[in-house]
Amino acid sequence: MPDTLSLWMRHETRPNEQRAALAPEDARRLIERGVLLTVEESTQRVFPIHEYAAAGCEIVPQGSWVSLCPAEEHVLGLKELPDEPALLRHRHIFFGHAYKGQAGAGPLLRRFEAGGGVLLDLESLVDVDGHRLAAFGHWAGYAGAALAVLHRRGLLTSPLVSLSQGALDATLRPSPAGESLTAVVIGAYGRGGRGACDALRTAGVEASRWNSAETRALDRDALLAHDILVNAIGTDHPVAPFLTRADLDDPRRRLSVISDVTCDVGSDLNALPVYDRATDWEHPVEQLRRHSRPLDVIAIDNLPSLLPAEASRAFSADLWPLLLALREGSPVWERCLHDFRRAVASVDGG
Template sequence: MTKVHIWLRAETKPLEERIALTPSVAEQLLQAGFKITVEESTLSAIPAQAYKEIGCDIKPAHSWQSAPSDTIILGLKELSEASWPLTHRHIHFAHVYKEQQGWQEVLRRFKSGDGTLYDLEYLVDDKQRRVAAFGYWAGFAGAAVALKAFGRRQQVDGPVLPKLTSMPSKQALVDDVTSAISQLSQAPKVLVIGAKGRSGRGAVEMAKCVGADVTEWDIAETQIGGPFEDILDFDVLVNCVFVQQALPPFITLPMLNVNDIDPRRLAIICDVSCDPYGTYNPLPIYSSCTTFDEPCLRIVDGENPVDLIAIDHLPSLLPVESSEDFCQQLLPHLLQLDDLTQGVWQRANHIFADKLGQV
């Protein structure tokens, strides 16, 4: 029996160098009998030639729209904004199920084209645990850029953080952050919220790698509900909480602006969870994400400012390592794409159908 056809589309999100299918995983799928088409991409950290050498078909970027209707379109980030109907089966992070801005318009495209979305964020096992995630790398990169920003703010005039570019390796990123904080008189005090999750573990590891003084909070420390005045006593906050329901805020803008009686220490916030457009955001102190081009947003001015980092594709800082890790996690389930009525694919389809019914 002929296996399904997987079409790896080129990403459209600026500076998104990660990829949803690495050559090592693609090769295993080819050996299992799948047909794989890969679009050329000027963004991807892995060139199309690497896929051609293992036997994948190569097509121009963004040509998936003309693929046969039974093709499965695989990507990472959401599709570019448009209004034409979506007719294929799509696998990617759509960012619509928490009723984010524009969610209904996206789902209407699937509804009008009779297409299907298998959202990567909602591929879960029978215990509702995600089967593949970039979480560790998001936390690792988030703590890295937060600490680099803190170090630079103490020593450098000008932007808190310059334009970010991807790093060749995990060790190169550690070395870069170590250099940025090496002249500080004392180790930065870092608070990681959600420290026991994937993102939290990555953030804690990065902070410890560069010698920061790390405090770890998780459910036990936050279950009473915020706001939490203690957060103001840290230099850096890294929020890694995976939010699935509305929570009381961890901090608020009025808290950050009160600075005359007991001076606030908190200077840098990195919201790794990064969901300013939904109603579940436990850091309701900003309304839009930051970017690799402009990583920091000043949310409190004055002599004791607060800078925020809220980049929704932090693992792109380490695109090759994070992509390889993610794809290896996803591989067992990609091998089951012949039968979308079972396992993670069936559960993802049920969620899609439920959300589609709300449009």
């Protein structure tokens, strides 16, 4: 790796995506340590561009990485790339969601292969034990549980809009008189699960905390006896479903809202195969059952953007020291590169 590290943080093209991979204060920390950092203007990023300029970043127009960014630089982002250019020649760092057989993985990896570029997927940024080193899990869990409670109370409106944590909590705290909601959080001791439990505590909702012990010998009757299910478990191998379609018609079912924070729909890792498509900001809820015993699912794959400032600052604090290690040939990034090459080979072999 060269002694001088150059990073280019791109504008996010997905609607309603206001997060940033680097907060301005962490951009400053990188620059103070000799990193050359270019930041694109953005019409939707939660942090104003003048804060990056004040930190010492070079400011360029949004979307200009395609034509202006040198091929040897790392292009940093969070969510998916636009469809063009068709050939990807840079070293990109973002959540590609391309290594677990998700929809669209093959075409994305072929774009990198055809252009000679590399995807260093943030999903693969893990330690030797496979634990994520930088993740939005806490705020994904917090937002997912909060939306479930608001929907159960009839307070969720669409389309969703980004908020501060203070504004969200102010909506969560007032509990209707006599309300007695219960929730079960699966994966309760991971980042997302802890975030979900924090939100439920703010809402005054009793939470059952389930982890691997409870899912290995799953008590489906107990699961169905809760009002809300928040799934925040992360797994790298298929597991037995937590719910099946037959469970939705169980006459004993009390469960009325599912918030699938993990959102592995379309993958063989999906532990909730009772719905077949993600929901979004325009339509955050899908009805699985209607009439007298409704059951709804919330499955939004960029939940942390509901709280973009808090989520971005927490993620950025984890990420910036790891970015600094790019110039040192860190084993962390070598593992990402290995995962990319293995995924490309798998696509070619398939």
